[in-house]
Amino acid sequence: MLNFNNICANQLIEAEAQSWDHILSYLRPSCIKCAIQLGIPDILHKNVNPIMSLSDLIAALPNLNPSKTTFIPILMRVLVDFGLFKYHQQQGDGYSLTSVGRLLVENDLSGKRSFFLFAQHPVVLNTASSVGDWLRDDLPTAFETAHGKSHWDYCGEEPEFNGVFNDAMAGDSRLISNLLITDCCAGVFEGLTSLVDIGGGTGAVAMAIAEAFPRLKCIVLDLPHVIGDRKGSGNLEFVAGSMFDKIPHANAILLKWILHNWDDEDCVKLLKKCKESIPSKKNGGKVIIIDIVMEDYCSNEHLVQSQHLMDLLMRITYASKERTEKEWEKLFLDAGFSGYKIITSLGLRSLIEIYP
Numbered sequence: 001m002l003n004f005n006n007i008c009a010n011q012l013i014e015a016e017a018q019s020w021d022h023i024l025s026y027l028r029p030s031c032i033k034c035a036i037q038l039g040i041p042d043i044l045h046k047n048v049n050p051i052m053s054l055s056d057l058i059a060a061l062p063n064l065n066p067s068k069t070t071f072i073p074i075l076m077r078v079l080v081d082f083g084l085f086k087y088h089q090q091q092g093d094g095y096s097l098t099s100v101g102r103l104l105v106e107n108d109l110s111g112k113r114s115f116f117l118f119a120q121h122p123v124v125l126n127t128a129s130s131v132g133d134w135l136r137d138d139l140p141t142a143f144e145t146a147h148g149k150s151h152w153d154y155c156g157e158e159p160e161f162n163g164v165f166n167d168a169m170a171g172d173s174r175l176i177s178n179l180l181i182t183d184c185c186a187g188v189f190e191g192l193t194s195l196v197d198i199g200g201g202t203g204a205v206a207m208a209i210a211e212a213f214p215r216l217k218c219i220v221l222d223l224p225h226v227i228g229d230r231k232g233s234g235n236l237e238f239v240a241g242s243m244f245d246k247i248p249h250a251n252a253i254l255l256k257w258i259l260h261n262w263d264d265e266d267c268v269k270l271l272k273k274c275k276e277s278i279p280s281k282k283n284g285g286k287v288i289i290i291d292i293v294m295e296d297y298c299s300n301e302h303l304v305q306s307q308h309l310m311d312l313l314m315r316i317t318y319a320s321k322e323r324t325e326k327e328w329e330k331l332f333l334d335a336g337f338s339g340y341k342i343i344t345s346l347g348l349r350s351l352i353e354i355y356p
């Protein structure tokens with residue numbers, strides 16, 4: 001067997017193959033973004049026949065410059081490799097959507113499309129490429145190294161990025177909202193007469209809950225640049241303000257994807273304020289948290305990797321982190337709560353109830 005510095009040739013070739021994959025991996029999300037921009041998932045989804053020929057696909061692309069048509073089979077080949085589309089050679093070079101590609105269709109229930117576009121935003125990409133510099137400077141986050149201000153200040157001052165961020169969050173809420181109001185979690189809201197969704201963004205979750213539980217008054221609290229001129233109607237209300245200043249009183253508080261944006265000190269401060277705004281445990285008061293519980297590993301290795309990457313992302317963007325059950329428990333006890341229950345796992349995240 002060939003031997004280079006004690007590494008056998010097969011190992012070297014395998015290592016090289018893996019490193020090619022890492023080196024070229026930056027092209028994956030760019031190609032997916034390009035497919036979304038061209039409307040390819042939507043066109044395949046709307047096509048009467050589930051398999052669409054290459055020539056029909058090219059003819060259906062509204063904004064494609066005619067000089068670029070030969071690039072489409074090249075793009076489709078890599079998107080087939082990524083598992084977004086299936087290639088059907090027998091049916092005259094046809095393509096169909098896979099279940100992963102289906103997630104990129106506009107208005108899809110999973111809302112993953114808006115997250116793809118957000119994750120490809122230059123502000124997000126520049127944050128990620130500033131991690132090396134951030135490790136050598138004394139700023140709290142790579143976001144500040146790249147952009148000179150905190151993520152929340154940037155959202156407040158840059159309406160375009162604010163819109164892309166809020167759309168990603170609203171898209172993400174679509175699937176979770178459906179889970180929340182169906183059998184797996186509906187019991188969580190039973191018996192409540194009022195709920196504040198703190199940091200509820202543009203209200204996607206609260207809207208779904210308000211519609212499913214017409215007798216439950218839902219209030220969305222978020223910063224003024226997020227609430228804008230939203231007013232709400234019926235049992236849904238919007239309030240603009242900071243959660244660190246004033247929280248409206250209610251039976252229960254919802255914190256979806258909030259606490260992982262803050263360090264332990266701010267989380268305890270916020271949870272104490274929540275406790276002051278809800279009734280006692282005996283009278284049904286509770287805080288409902290939707291966030292990652294690290295190491296709560298379901299059998300899916302993709303989810304494990306995603307949890308690790310989300311932890312890294314929280315550290316570089318917000319100087320915060322994802323937490324293990326032990327770390328969550330400490331936060332709850334430090335904020336004066338008497339107990340908690342991890343109700344269920346919603347894929348990457350879990351639903352936790354905590355009681356005063």
Ligand SMILES: C[S@@+](CC[C@H](N)C(=O)[O-])C[C@H]1O[C@@H](n2cnc3c(N)ncnc32)[C@H](O)[C@@H]1O
Nearest residue numbers: 169173199200201222223226241242243256257
């Ligand atoms: C990660 S997003 C989650 C949005 C929403 N809960 C969801 O899951 O789709 C965090 C939200 O917290 C809001 N936020 C940040 N600081 C806040 C503050 N001081 N008071 C109220 N909301 C705040 C942001 O504007 C943003 O909408």
Ligand SMILES: COc1cc(O)c2c(=O)c(O)c(-c3ccc(O)c(O)c3)oc2c1
Nearest residue numbers: 115118119120124257258260261313317
């Ligand atoms: C799934 O792929 C990605 C890729 C990304 O680049 C981001 C990202 O940059 C990001 O800030 C966030 C994010 C998630 C939850 C939050 O509460 C939050 O404040 C930010 O999510 C991401 C998810």
